[in-house]
Amino acid sequence: MKKPTTLEGRVIVIKDQNGKPIDDIDTDMIFHNKHLHITELNEMGQYTFGNLQGWESFPEKAKSGDILIVGKNFGAGSSRQQAVDCFRSLSIQMIVGESFGAIYKRNAINSGIPLMIAPEIMIDDLKTGDNIKINLITGEIFNVSNNRSLKSAIPLSKVQLDIYQAGTLFDYGRKKE
Amino acid sequence: MxxxxxxxxxxxxxxxxxxxxxxxxxxxxxxxxxxxxxxxxxxxxxxxxxxxxxxxxxxxxxxxxxxxxxxxxxxxxxxxxxxxxxxxxxxxxxxxxxxxxxxxxxxxxxxxxxxxxxxxxxxxxxxxxxxxxxxxxxxxxxxxxxxxxxxxxxxxxVPESMTIIIEGKPASNAFAKDVTLGVLQEIGSKGSLGKAIEFYGNTVESLDLAGRITLASMVTEMGGIIGLITPNKEVIHYCQNRSNKDFAIHKADRDAIYTESLELDFTNLEPLIALPPSPANVKPVSEVAGKPVDSVIVASCTNGRYEDLALVAKMVKGKKIHTDVMMKIVPATKEVYAQLLENGLINILFEAGAIISNPGCGGCAAGQIGMTGKGEVQVSTGNRNFAGKQGAGDTYLASPATAASTALAGEISVPEL
Structure with a gap:
């Protein structure tokens, strides 16, 4: 069965106390290295953003199906897969950001969680709690809460769609057998 | 296009x-x-x-x-x-x-x-x-x-590409490692972030295979995806001999698109050294000459080729490494080790007082062939000197020639050749 290519969900916009986007959130802020021994997906969620000031309670606030909205260079730093998998653990539906660390992007694509680059997502008037609809193939974003279109994201590449449809990179490999 | x-x-x-x-x-x-x-x-x-x-x-x-x-x-x-x-x-x-x-x-x-x-x-x-x-x-x-x-x-x-064109003949005591550190000094640790570099210019063209390996090896420290050097006749011949295969040599098109093009003049480039804790923290060796060192290691994928070790052997032949210095040598491969044995260089290095290890990543990876202790000053021909990478001591990155002259003098020293 094909997975949906239009996703809808409540957004959580990662900004600081003054309402400014937080750029350069590194993998130690997302999933601190003191938890690196954890390999079980369902144990990871509770530590998400445990080292990001003001967002320590993210795991309690996040709901299944939420869409994460982040700023520039999200996921800079180490190659740890847990910094992606902690969001899958919380059933976060997808991640939309202005830009991402190269290895982070690679890890997210391999794990099958839709990750989209929307270079101006933080400029748009999008608030935590709004519901958006996002088309993975065209990149169109629509704010359902106020009936307004937002500036588009870069569409998913074919590779990203292939892996997303298969599940993970490894599931994709299985299908190629 | x-x-x-x-x-x-x-x-x-x-x-x-x-x-x-x-x-x-x-x-x-x-x-x-x-x-x-x-x-x-x-x-x-x-x-x-x-x-x-x-x-x-x-x-x-x-x-x-x-x-x-x-x-x-x-x-x-x-x-x-x-x-x-x-x-x-x-x-x-x-x-x-x-x-x-x-x-x-x-x-x-x-x-x-x-x-x-x-x-x-x-x-x-x-x-x-x-x-x-x-x-x-x-x-x-x-x-x-x-x-x-x-x-x-x-x-x-698919990464974007940039070109780095290096012209000029470095000083006679400066080598591929000094050219490499010279590039790092110019562009820094993020200078080619996410990009492919194409290296050109007569300085690059005159590098032998060992020298090309040295230059390409530190593109990682420049943040790059890869640094490509177009094979010359010597490299093509080597690869054909080793593989018994034919292969295409790709050259960039004239109208290829680059994000930037950097031109460097390395005429009379002097020996360089990267001070801890960053490979991009590059200074002339002459500026730090005289600093006492405890250990010298000639090794790694950057400078562990036969040519690197043969130069060191030539410099220490008939001499003794300074009493206060431990000198460690790690050939890159078994083949390099065999060449050293065959040509009597193991003997020369041994007589000078060096420790010679079996081949591998020793000197960089996981403390194989020893770590540095707190306060220890080490000169290495490797590629990384981040804090803690090779122990608690301070690591300086330099050419095999600078490493050899330093080992003999017991202090960081400009090689004389």
Missing amino acids: GKTIIEKIIADHTTEDVTPGNIVWMGIDVRSARDFGGANVVKNLEAYYPDQSKVDDPEKTFFTFDCVVPAKTIGYAENQQIARVFARNYLARKNLFDVDAGIGSHVMIEKGIAVPGTTVVGTDSHLNILGAIGSFGQGMGDQDIAFAFKTGITWFE
Whole structure:
């Protein structure tokens, strides 16, 4: 069965106390290295953003199906897969950001969680709690809460769609057998 | 629209549109893992493909143990054994390069496994060293490598390219390492972030294979994807001899698009040294000359070739290394070791007072052949001097010639040649 290519969900916009986007959130802020021994997906969620000031309670606030909205260079730093998998653990539906660390992007694509680059997502008037609809193939974003279109994201590449449809990179490999 | 070298190599391995920023599925000619990460590659394959074949092509799949060789901890020994048993079961026997072989990327060049124009992946973050022969090598994580073992392909975002043109004849006591550090001094640790570099200019063209390896090896420290050097006749001849294969030599089109083009004049470039804690923290050796050192190591994928060690042997021949200095030498590969033996250089180095190790990544990886203690000052011919990387001491990065003159003098010293 094909997975949906239009996703809808409540957004959580990662900004600081003054309402400014937080750029350069590194993998130690997302999933601190003191938890690196954890390999079980369902144990990871509770530590998400445990080292990001003001967002320590993210795991309690996040709901299944939420869409994460982040700023520039999200996921800079180490190659740890847990910094992606902690969001899958919380059933976060997808991640939309202005830009991402190269290895982070690679890890997210391999794990099958839709990750989209929307270079101006933080400029748009999008608030935590709004519901958006996002088309993975065209990149169109629509704010359902106020009936307004937002500036588009870069569409998913074919590779990203292939892996997303298969599940993970490894599931994709299985299908190629 | 014209294409850069990296775009041409990728285009040879995919049917998709090769434009910077596009992600394409790319065929991989050589799939490898080393002892670092190798066991996890095997575990991933066993977890995700339990009842299926695990290797797309046993002839194109390799293990190269080089990180901690032979294993000095039980953990490494167990990981090597996991990879070794997997290799015996699933790969061609000749494709297992065990703990005696040396640094995987160098072994691949020597054995003709990597040739110009090929795509090569492995778990070594310096695998892009293969840019020295115009091959696209790339280090990746264990999940990516497991996938490449299984399918023979990987996805890759086509990088943008930049050119660095180096002209001029460096001073007679400055070498490929000094040229490399000179580039790092110019562009810094993020100077080629996410980009492929194409190196040009008469300074680059006059480098021999060992020198090209030195330059390509530190593109990782510049933040780059790879640094490609167009093979000259000597390199083409070497790769043909080693591989018994023909291969295409890709040259960039005249109208290829580059994000930037940097021109450097290295005429009379003097010997350089990178001060801790960053490979980009580069100064002339003359500025730090006189600083007492405790240890000198000539090793690594950057400067562990025969040419590097032969120069050191020439400089220390008939002399004694300073009483307060321990000098460690690690040939890059078994072949380099054999050349040293054959030509009597092991004897010269031994007589001068050096410790000579078996080949491998010793000196960089996991403290094989020793760590530095707090307060210890070490001059290394390696590529990384980050805090804690090789122990608690301070590591300075320099050429084999600077390392040799420093070992003799007992203090950082400008080589005289």
